[in-house]
Amino acid sequence: MTLGSSRVKSCFRDRDYLMDEEGMFFCVIGNVHPPDRVISYLKYVPERISESTKWKKGDIGYNRILPYYSTVGVLSTQEYLSRRKPEYLYRDPFMNILITAVPIKSIKVHFLPEERVRQMFSSERRDPLEEETVELISILSKECRIPKESFGVTGSLLIGIHDPGFSDIDLIIYGRENSSKLMKELPRIYESYEELETLSGEILQRRIEEVSRIYFLEPKVAAKLCRRKKDRGLFRGRQFSIHPVKTEEEVEEKYGLRKYEFMGMITICGTVENCRDSIFMPSKYSVKDVRTLEGKARPEIKEVVSYEGLYSGIAEEGEEIVARGKLELVENIEEGSTFFRVLVGSFEARGRDFILPKSWLR
Numbered sequence: 001m002t003l004g005s006s007r008v009k010s011c012f013r014d015r016d017y018l019m020d021e022e023g024m025f026f027c028v029i030g031n032v033h034p035p036d037r038v039i040s041y042l043k044y045v046p047e048r049i050s051e052s053t054k055w056k057k058g059d060i061g062y063n064r065i066l067p068y069y070s071t072v073g074v075l076s077t078q079e080y081l082s083r084r085k086p087e088y089l090y091r092d093p094f095m096n097i098l099i100t101a102v103p104i105k106s107i108k109v110h111f112l113p114e115e116r117v118r119q120m121f122s123s124e125r126r127d128p129l130e131e132e133t134v135e136l137i138s139i140l141s142k143e144c145r146i147p148k149e150s151f152g153v154t155g156s157l158l159i160g161i162h163d164p165g166f167s168d169i170d171l172i173i174y175g176r177e178n179s180s181k182l183m184k185e186l187p188r189i190y191e192s193y194e195e196l197e198t199l200s201g202e203i204l205q206r207r208i209e210e211v212s213r214i215y216f217l218e219p220k221v222a223a224k225l226c227r228r229k230k231d232r233g234l235f236r237g238r239q240f241s242i243h244p245v246k247t248e249e250e251v252e253e254k255y256g257l258r259k260y261e262f263m264g265m266i267t268i269c270g271t272v273e274n275c276r277d278s279i280f281m282p283s284k285y286s287v288k289d290v291r292t293l294e295g296k297a298r299p300e301i302k303e304v305v306s307y308e309g310l311y312s313g314i315a316e317e318g319e320e321i322v323a324r325g326k327l328e329l330v331e332n333i334e335e336g337s338t339f340f341r342v343l344v345g346s347f348e349a350r351g352r353d354f355i356l357p358k359s360w361l362r
Helices: 071-084 113-122 128-144 176-192 201-215 219-228
Strands: 017-020 025-028 037-047 055-057 060-064 089-092 097-103 107-111 151-154 169-174 196-198 232-235 238-245 258-277 283-294 301-306 320-332 337-344 354-357
Touching: 017 037, 037 071, 071 089, 071 097, 107 113, 113 128, 113 151, 113 169, 128 151, 128 169, 128 176, 128 232, 128 238, 169 176, 176 196, 176 238, 201 219, 258 301, 258 337, 283 320, 301 320
Parallel strands: 169 238, 301 337
Antiparallel strands: 017 025, 017 107, 025 037, 037 060, 037 097, 055 060, 089 097, 151 169, 196 232, 232 238, 258 283, 258 320, 283 301, 320 337, 320 354
């Protein structure tokens, strides 16, 4: 499959959306899924339209059931599903956790982000949000020499329940090479266009306060984190975000070839050896020279992996990081080999795990 070609709808990528038979919307997590299910989280549920309804499509209103983007927020949606759709909760035998995984037979519509972009570009009638999205993609495509077909949109704009008055632009960029190029060029692009700017002032301060509260970080650390990440910004005053996603050929892991065993919580310090996969979901940092700061020492720790998008792309090769998370023994079933990793974004940590440059904690 090449970039820009149509993919089959049985292929589920990170940040695709699903609608089940009851009209509930789920956001796909990652590119690796069980054969008959799709790992995802519940985002919107249908409701009767009222004065407080923010998202709607035709005569159907939608309530955002996910309180905020974090593992703790996803956990709250599982509590909702345990009452409404318990069959969507799946105890995965390889990850050894209870996850939301919608059965493929229950999916009514599979929304492809790249198809939505094609639809917007070909449409002669676009609302203000769609118009700004087309303009933003055109700028990024031109400046980075990336085909427009390599972009997608996710969130409410993808599923058509957006409100041009307040909805954000959530962009997807497909492919490792395209993603690296775009993230590298972003600082220059911000400088080149008046319509584009990084978060600043009151908007940045609100973001810092939100990150500090949700992720239990000191405000000064949250501020450094928010300022380092360039994947959020403003286009003509509207907030936007950028999310790199791998194509199928770039996904190395196959479902069922690795098994993970929880070994307790741990805090480590190590040097980033490879960060080429740190901008994707899940983010992955290969590490060396690992020292245990809290917990039982495990010198065989080879990587730090995060399902919290907040910690994507925040450390470079050669940089020392401190990570607190769930220690897992990873078994390669085919080879019979094992190693340890630290997982950030687990239900066990309940938001109190992190990946941060060591220099920020001095």
